[in-house]
Amino acid sequence: MKLILNEEQQFLKDTAKSFTTEKTPVNHFRSLRDSDDHLLWDKEIWQEMVNLGWSGILIPEEFGGSNFGVAGISTIMQECGKTLTPSPLFATAVLGAFAITHFGSQAQKEEFLPKIVSGEITTALAIDESSHHNPAKTAFSAIIKDNEYVLNGKKDFCC
Amino acid sequence: MEQLENFRQEVKSWLDENCPASMRNGADPTIPTDEVWGGRKAQYKNPESKIWLDRMGQKGWTMPTVAKEYGGGGLSKEEVKILNEEMWMIGAKGPLLSFGIWMLAPVLLEYGTEEQKKEHLPKIIKGEIRWCQGYSEPGSGSDLASLATKAEDIGEHFLVNGQKVWTSYADKADWIFALVRTGPKEPKHDGISFLLIDMETQGVSTKPITLISGKSPFCETFFDDVKVTKANLIGELNAGWTIAKVLLQHEREFISKFGLASAMGSSGKDIVSLAKEHLGEENGKISNGFYRSEITAHKIKEHAFGLTLKRAGDEGGKASPTASMFKLYGTEHNKKRHELMVSVAGINGVAWDGDEFDDNEKNLTKSWLRTKGNSLEGGTSEVQLNVISKRVLGLPS
Numbered sequence: 001m002k003l004i005l006n007e008e009q010q011f012l013k014d015t016a017k018s019f020t021t022e023k024t025p026v027n028h029f030r031s032l033r034d035s036d037d038h039l040l041w042d043k044e045i046w047q048e049m050v051n052l053g054w055s056g057i058l059i060p061e062e063f064g065g066s067n068f069g070v071a072g073i074s075t076i077m078q079e080c081g082k083t084l085t086p087s088p089l090f091a092t093a094v095l096g097a098f099a100i101t102h103f104g105s106q107a108q109k110e111e112f113l114p115k116i117v118s119g120e121i122t123t124a125l126a127i128d129e130s131s132h133h134n135p136a137k138t139a140f141s142a143i144i145k146d147n148e149y150v151l152n153g154k155k156d157f158c159c
Numbered sequence: 160m161e162q163l164e165n166f167r168q169e170v171k172s173w174l175d176e177n178c179p180a181s182m183r184n185g186a187d188p189t190i191p192t193d194e195v196w197g198g199r200k201a202q203y204k205n206p207e208s209k210i211w212l213d214r215m216g217q218k219g220w221t222m223p224t225v226a227k228e229y230g231g232g233g234l235s236k237e238e239v240k241i242l243n244e245e246m247w248m249i250g251a252k253g254p255l256l257s258f259g260i261w262m263l264a265p266v267l268l269e270y271g272t273e274e275q276k277k278e279h280l281p282k283i284i285k286g287e288i289r290w291c292q293g294y295s296e297p298g299s300g301s302d303l304a305s306l307a308t309k310a311e312d313i314g315e316h317f318l319v320n321g322q323k324v325w326t327s328y329a330d331k332a333d334w335i336f337a338l339v340r341t342g343p344k345e346p347k348h349d350g351i352s353f354l355l356i357d358m359e360t361q362g363v364s365t366k367p368i369t370l371i372s373g374k375s376p377f378c379e380t381f382f383d384d385v386k387v388t389k390a391n392l393i394g395e396l397n398a399g400w401t402i403a404k405v406l407l408q409h410e411r412e413f414i415s416k417f418g419l420a421s422a423m424g425s426s427g428k429d430i431v432s433l434a435k436e437h438l439g440e441e442n443g444k445i446s447n448g449f450y451r452s453e454i455t456a457h458k459i460k461e462h463a464f465g466l467t468l469k470r471a472g473d474e475g476g477k478a479s480p481t482a483s484m485f486k487l488y489g490t491e492h493n494k495k496r497h498e499l500m501v502s503v504a505g506i507n508g509v510a511w512d513g514d515e516f517d518d519n520e521k522n523l524t525k526s527w528l529r530t531k532g533n534s535l536e537g538g539t540s541e542v543q544l545n546v547i548s549k550r551v552l553g554l555p556s
Contacts, residue, residue: 130435131505157506 005075012072015052016079023048024085032086041086049089057096063113065097080126088122091159096123126155166238170245177214179207182249186371196256198332199333215254216285222260223504225268236475243524248521254543256438258327259283259290261413262337265478266353266406270394279355289327292410293323293337294403300325301374301542302348303338304400310339310354317341317354317392319362319385323537329365329378332358336406337382353399362386372529407538408478414537415485428519430454430496434503450503457499480550487543490533497527 005013024045032039049055057073059065066072073094080089093116100112115121127135140153179188191204195212203209214241215221218232225231234242264283267276282288299306308321319339329335335356342350362385368377394402407504428436431445434454437447445454468485500523501508510516510524534540548554 128506131507133505137439 004018005071008068008114009071012057013075013079014070016076018056019048019052020085022078022080024087025057025083029086041088043098044088046087046122047119049087050117054089054094055097055119056117056134057093058112059101059113063101065113078081091120091124092116095125095159099123099125124158126158128157129153129155131156161231163237167241167245170242173218174245174249174251177539178246178249178251180181181205181207181209182252182254184212193284194256195254196209196289196328196331197286198331199287200331201286201289210460211252212254212286216477219284220285221255221257222264222280222284225264225280225284229268229276240351253288257283257286257289258292258332259288262292262406263290264411265409266336266402268392269405270353270402272370274390275355275393288333289328289331290327291326291332291335291358291380293326293329293335295325295437296322297324301539303403304351305344306338306340306351307344308337308339310341310352310387313386314340315389317384317387318388319354319356319387321382323380323382323475324377326365326378328381329358329380330367334358334493335380335500336393336401338403341399350397351399351403353393353402354387355393356382356385356387359386370529375529375532380554408480408482410537411482411486411543412478415482415489430457430500430503432521433500437504437507453499454503456519458495460492464492480546483538483543483546484538484551487547490537491540492531493533494530498522501527 001098032042033054053066054076054146056065057068057076058070059153060067077094078092079085080087083097096117097113100108100116104112112121116123126140127133127138129137129139140151140155142149142151144150181187190207193203193205193208195201195203195208196318197212201209204248212221219225219230220232220233220234220242222230223232223234223242224232224236227233232239232242259279260283264280267279271279279288283290293308294303296306296308308319308323317339321338321339323329325344326335327501335358337354337356339352339354341349341352344350358365362383364381364383365378366381368375368379370377399509422545431454434445434447434450438450445451471481471485502525504520507516507520508523508527510520512521538546549556
């Protein structure tokens with residue numbers, strides 16, 4: 001990733017900057033934290049991010065994404081970080097989108113990627129099973145039974 | 160030698176008779192423990208804490224080398240060594256934590272009049288009076304000599320006006336030793352005096368300061384037209400800066416020891432147990448090569464530091480600017496210890512609240528945050544480096 005942004009990337013950055021400073025300043029994070037509902041993010045804010053096309057930045061155009069790439073989503077994540085913006089953006093638009101785009105079958109890509117772009121689904125990555133990241137020691141199991149995977153186990157700190 | 164052997168036997172039998180069961184090895188763990196600081200406002204969850212303090216205080220063994228005429232134990236260095244050994248053998252708890260012992264007493268012994276020594280030392284030794292330190296002010300921390308709390312000469316008394324900050328335990332202390340301005344502001348070092356003030360005097364008030372760890376010993380202390388008798392001036396008028404610096408050396412010596420003492424922080428677990436819990440254990444070893452290596456390196460430094468502190472103590476001598484070396488090292492080491500503990504605990508090391516985390520884990524996070532203050536309190540690490548470069552290494556300024 002070049003450190004100097006091109007015009008498109010700068011546009012993404014500027015948009016993200018005004019979005020996060022106007023709609024999700026640090027107080028937004030604090031009010032969610034202090035609310036009794038224990039909401040993880042504001043659903044309307046997420047919908048606005050989806051409308052801006054942020055959920056599809058890492059997704060190829062054939063599935064409805066904009067394919068602006070890692071540089072693009074990184075500038076948005078930077079601005080979100082500055083105001084501690086809580087959202088499913090990282091988990092869904094980065095982790096989920098990347099995993100399915102690069103490792104999914106064609107059928108899986110066709111089924112899930114457009115739903116990520118539209119904001120219909122959000123994703124979470126479940127790897128850690130304790131206070132430390134140690135994928136080699138995975139106890140969580142997926143056993144095939146009657147043409148299905150039966151899952152058993154526990155995951156911690158899924159994001 | 161025979162004399163020392165007799166002394167050892169005396170100490171052994173005295174301890175046997177006088178050290179209460181809850182103050183030694185084999186203490187019943189269900190009995191609540193006290194942090195014994197003494198003083199007029201002291202409260203005890205376990206009455207044996209007070210009994211132990213009173214007995215050791217009567218003997219003067221809370222300050223064993225101080226002369227008997229001032230309430231001390233009047234023991235020689237060899238006798239103190241024997242006393243410490245015998246106390247260690249039975250796991251005897253230290254009877255008294257005291258700023259008076261650690262900081263004020265050495266200064267009284269060096270600069271106080273006979274009257275002042277006889278007035279204050281016995282009460283420090285018996286834990287009857289609890290002291291706090293009035294040094295830093297909101298405008299004078301690292302530049303302590305710029306302090307502005309004023310002590311105006313009004314005949315037989317001084318009239319004190321001003322404010323101190325970061326006064327540890329001011330809300331629990333009976334008396335304060337304070338640096339006050341009795342001379343002009345320039346040159347700033349030449350206008351400072353060392354004054355003892357009773358916290359009960361009209362016009363003295365305190366307000367606690369809370370830190371991110373949720374608790375702290377710190378307070379603000381306010382002086383509003385406080386009348387203090389001139390008999391409470393230690394040393395000469397306007398000669399307080401030298402006394403202040405000597406006291407700081409004693410303070411830094413004692414802070415260094417906490418570099419070792421808080422090996423568990425407030426997590427209740429030592430780092431090896433914590434590592435085995437979070438990273439796993441195989442054949443008695445922590446099952447992570449990186450952390451085994453980090454923890455070992457850390458423990459080696461800790462051991463070397465402890466031995467060096469001991470050697471400095473054995474070599475004796477007065478407190479000196481080398482105390483800054485130990486304060487610097489001990490506090491930075493304690494910060495690294497907590498960084499390592501948080502790292503070992505992984506995600507659980509940054510637990511703030513919630514039922515998924517136990518109290519030890521939440522305390523670990525708070526302890527880690529509290530250690531950020533270690534390199535600030537008692538003179539910042541930068542101040543210690545200045546002292547070391549100027550006074551120990553003799554580097555040109």
